[in-house]
Structures are given as C-alpha cells and as structure tokens.
Amino acid sequence: MRYMRSMISLLLLVVFSLGAVMLLDGGDVLACSRVLSADNGQAVLTGRNMDWPVNIGNELWVFPRGMKRNGLIANPITWTSKYGSMILASFFLPGKGATVNGMNEKGLAADALWLDKSDYGVRDERVPGLAISLWAQYIIDNYATVEEAVQALRKTPYQIMTFFMPEGDATVTAYIHLSLEDKTGDSAIIEYVGGKQIIHHDRKYAVMTNEPPLEEQQENLKQYEGFGGTKPLPGTTTPEDRFVRASYYLKYLPKPNNLREALAGIFSVMRNAAQPFRASVDPRHPNTSATLWRLIGDLTNGTYYFESTTSPYIVWAGLNEFDLNEGASPMKLDLNNNPDLSGDVSKLFVKAEPFEYFVSK
Numbered sequence: 001m002r003y004m005r006s007m008i009s010l011l012l013l014v015v016f017s018l019g020a021v022m023l024l025d026g027g028d029v030l031a032c033s034r035v036l037s038a039d040n041g042q043a044v045l046t047g048r049n050m051d052w053p054v055n056i057g058n059e060l061w062v063f064p065r066g067m068k069r070n071g072l073i074a075n076p077i078t079w080t081s082k083y084g085s086m087i088l089a090s091f092f093l094p095g096k097g098a099t100v101n102g103m104n105e106k107g108l109a110a111d112a113l114w115l116d117k118s119d120y121g122v123r124d125e126r127v128p129g130l131a132i133s134l135w136a137q138y139i140i141d142n143y144a145t146v147e148e149a150v151q152a153l154r155k156t157p158y159q160i161m162t163f164f165m166p167e168g169d170a171t172v173t174a175y176i177h178l179s180l181e182d183k184t185g186d187s188a189i190i191e192y193v194g195g196k197q198i199i200h201h202d203r204k205y206a207v208m209t210n211e212p213p214l215e216e217q218q219e220n221l222k223q224y225e226g227f228g229g230t231k232p233l234p235g236t237t238t239p240e241d242r243f244v245r246a247s248y249y250l251k252y253l254p255k256p257n258n259l260r261e262a263l264a265g266i267f268s269v270m271r272n273a274a275q276p277f278r279a280s281v282d283p284r285h286p287n288t289s290a291t292l293w294r295l296i297g298d299l300t301n302g303t304y305y306f307e308s309t310t311s312p313y314i315v316w317a318g319l320n321e322f323d324l325n326e327g328a329s330p331m332k333l334d335l336n337n338n339p340d341l342s343g344d345v346s347k348l349f350v351k352a353e354p355f356e357y358f359v360s361k
Contacts, residue, residue, distance in 0.1 A: 131161055191327065217240065
C-alpha cells in the first residue's frame, strides 16, 4: 500500500517520457524505441515511440539561433545556440519541461530514451554542469553533425546532472541515454555506465530501446534469425524484444519509390515496436507502459511528423517555414489540447516565452 500511495502521489505530481525520464523505486517508467532509416534512397528518417504510464503535456517548439542558455546547476555550462531547432518538449513536473526530441536546421537530431543502468558519476563542480533536461537541447544548439558532436563530447565539456526529487518514501530520478543522427545517415548512441561516458559511433547503430546498454543489446541480437542465430522473432514488450523486432523489420523494409512510401515504412516499424493499451501496468515492470505517441523526423527535409495514439490524424511541421534568425520569437504548438489537428500545422504555431526546464533538487 505504501508503494501504491507513493505511485499515486507521483502520478499526480507528474503531469512521459523521457523521451521522460523517471524512475520510481528502482523501476523504469520510460520505455521507448528509436529507429534510424538512412539508406532508403528518399530521405534520412528517424522514428521514436514514447511509452509512458500517464498522459503528459507535449508541445512542439521552434527556437531561433542566438538563444542564451545555461546548464541550470552549480557551475553551469553556458552557451548561445548556433542553430535554430524544432523540438518536442514533454512536461514531467507542473510547468517544468524537457527536450526529449530535437532537430536543428543543419539536420542533426537527438532523442532521449530511458536507460535504467545509467550512472553519471559523483558531481565534480570543477567540471561545468548540465541538467539532464537540457542534454538533447545542448547537442542540437551547438553542433551540425554527429561527427562534430562526438568529437566535442569526447573532450567532456560538461557533467550530466540527473533530476532527483524525494516524494514520500519514493525516489524520482531521470536515467536516460541519448541517440544522435544527422542527414548524412551518421549515428551515435551516448550512454553513461559506471560513471563513465560511452559513445557508440557508427551509422550501423540504427536501433535503440531501453534495457540493457547497447553492447548487450547487440550481443542478444546475434541469437536471432537474420542476425546470425536461430531463435525466431520474439513477441513480448520487453526492451530486448522490441530491439530485435525493430532491427528485423528495419532490415527487411522494401525499397521505397518515393518519400511517402519511405515514411510509411518507418511508421510501420515504429508501430510494430509500440506497446498496446492495457487495463493496468505491472508495478514490477512499469517499462511495459503503453505507447502514447510517435515522432518521425525527416532530417533531409527538416520536417517532424507527429502521431498520437489517441488521434486518427498525423500532423507535421517543417523548419523551413519558420524565422530562425537571432532575435526571432520562439514559437510553440500545444499538441495535448488540440487533438483534432491534422496535416501541415506549421502555420498554427504561436509566439511564446520559452518554457522552464526542470533541474536537479
């Protein structure tokens, strides 16, 4: 009962993802999937499912160049955004958001997914700090390609600080890993294990789910048909099985004849890796939460496609429709309170003051 009271209290406080990013009493509640389709001949496309136990506020934002930011913790890293970007923000605390997905004008994108084994190390205040809610935003603000980002990150320009908040007997903490991709099809997955940053950099890293870390996922994949093993395609909702299924269906996607078919292909893979609605979630396995939405990024053409699982419609917006010059106003589109939107919604964004990022307490 004490566990249930803590869970209920948390869900009232949290208004998903992580894209995102929260752990209750040692169980990961952010269970998502990311897929990169780089060699379809039409466009470099990246797909992301967001799985979460309760609905949260989701907004598309467009940020211009020249925005001044800082890491929001003691001895914060500071920067001014070099590139304009479109992001999907999720709100895990009332009025406090995080960039869970983002794409900049140069075609570099970042996706934040849960990884329970993340360990960012003991805080060393001699190193500039970065709140985890801004991790993806920092990358797309500062770098144009995966290669550029990886070279910079190997020099450790910051130390990640996760979100921590006591709530009764429970502990809410954000544990995530980050995928990067760009319009050339390059890919990297960044994880923190044992207090150390690990960067997997190769365009072959096209799939990411939640558990375990990538090296273990790659070893597990070798057991299955199509990847050197004999096991048949698995069907459960565990992150390992979703990783195998997404890898399999991505590998065997037919070559599209046009962009519409390319988008349909990656949507089909993401839907296969999605989690269906269910009456309840096993508290021992909150990573079986249902998929709330999916986001497809067209990095070649600078467009995001958004599909809510509670709407029959797909909406999209392109970065080339916005003023990204320094001094332009940030723009937002509220997705939660506009469930019947469909088609190109670029003209429906409104000027808005930037939201407040959540920080460690």
